Amino acid sequence: MARRRQLYEGKAKILFEGPEPGTLVQYFKDDATAFNSQKKGTITGKGVLNNRISEYLMLRLGEIGVPTHFVRRLNMREQLIREVEIIPVEVVVRNVAAGSLSKRLGIPEGTRLPRSIIEYYYKNDALQSPMVAEEHITAFGWAGTQDMDDMVALTLRINDFLTGLFLGVGITLVDFKVEFGRLYENDDMRIVLADEISPDNCRLWDSKTNEKMDKDRFRRDLGKVEEAYQEVARRLGILPEAGVRDLKGPETLQ
Numbered sequence: 001m002a003r004r005r006q007l008y009e010g011k012a013k014i015l016f017e018g019p020e021p022g023t024l025v026q027y028f029k030d031d032a033t034a035f036n037s038q039k040k041g042t043i044t045g046k047g048v049l050n051n052r053i054s055e056y057l058m059l060r061l062g063e064i065g066v067p068t069h070f071v072r073r074l075n076m077r078e079q080l081i082r083e084v085e086i087i088p089v090e091v092v093v094r095n096v097a098a099g100s101l102s103k104r105l106g107i108p109e110g111t112r113l114p115r116s117i118i119e120y121y122y123k124n125d126a127l128q129s130p131m132v133a134e135e136h137i138t139a140f141g142w143a144g145t146q147d148m149d150d151m152v153a154l155t156l157r158i159n160d161f162l163t164g165l166f167l168g169v170g171i172t173l174v175d176f177k178v179e180f181g182r183l184y185e186n187d188d189m190r191i192v193l194a195d196e197i198s199p200d201n202c203r204l205w206d207s208k209t210n211e212k213m214d215k216d217r218f219r220r221d222l223g224k225v226e227e228a229y230q231e232v233a234r235r236l237g238i239l240p241e242a243g244v245r246d247l248k249g250p251e252t253l254q
């Protein structure tokens, strides 16, 4: 079969033209970057695990009525998604202080926040995705006020649901980043969850030991990065059938 036309290559994923109009194929790479791409590396098997983890979380979210771009998994590294117009805003939710919040505001890592905090970042690599206020987003037309209301409502539901889901498998959802897109159907437009939800864009700590089970292991050279991603998948009950021996997965596209 002919190779699909590549539309976009990002830091951790590649998007290909889908098999039918309005669809795309999302391919998960093993590449990892941190600190605005200053640090680069490979986490063997990450793409296979993130494909599974994101599939699982998006399906569970779909079941509670959160619309997502996910259609179905195609193979070890690829999933079919609906083509959406990505809103250039990264929505971060925090339940426990960590990362840039701790650094900027001097709140020690691990401090439980009095309530969940939502932050926005303008999705722009050249500008290193600066933090912005809702005012900037609406003034510059990146999203309208209705879009923002929809995104916040969805984000809070996602946070509540995922917090419970992870707690059930002994993991604290410290913070995470989501992206949304506009899905056009006939004359309608809906805001749907897009991109991925995986240990690449969540902070996940073991509830008992607070051990990090996410990309911070790569960012901070803590070692056992693959093992941490695998452990998240194992606890969610979704390790690939082939088990840990075959995490590289097929390199060829369908």
Ligand code: UDP
Pocket (backbone or CB within 6 Å): 035, 092, 098, 099, 100, 101, 129, 175, 176, 177, 200, 201, 202, 203, 215
């Ligand atoms: N995050 C992300 N992509 C980014 C920046 C942050 O997925 O470009 C996620 C990150 O994994 C964490 C949350 O958003 O779960 C909050 O990240 P933070 O602002 O603390 O930045 P960091 O410390 O990752 O630079």
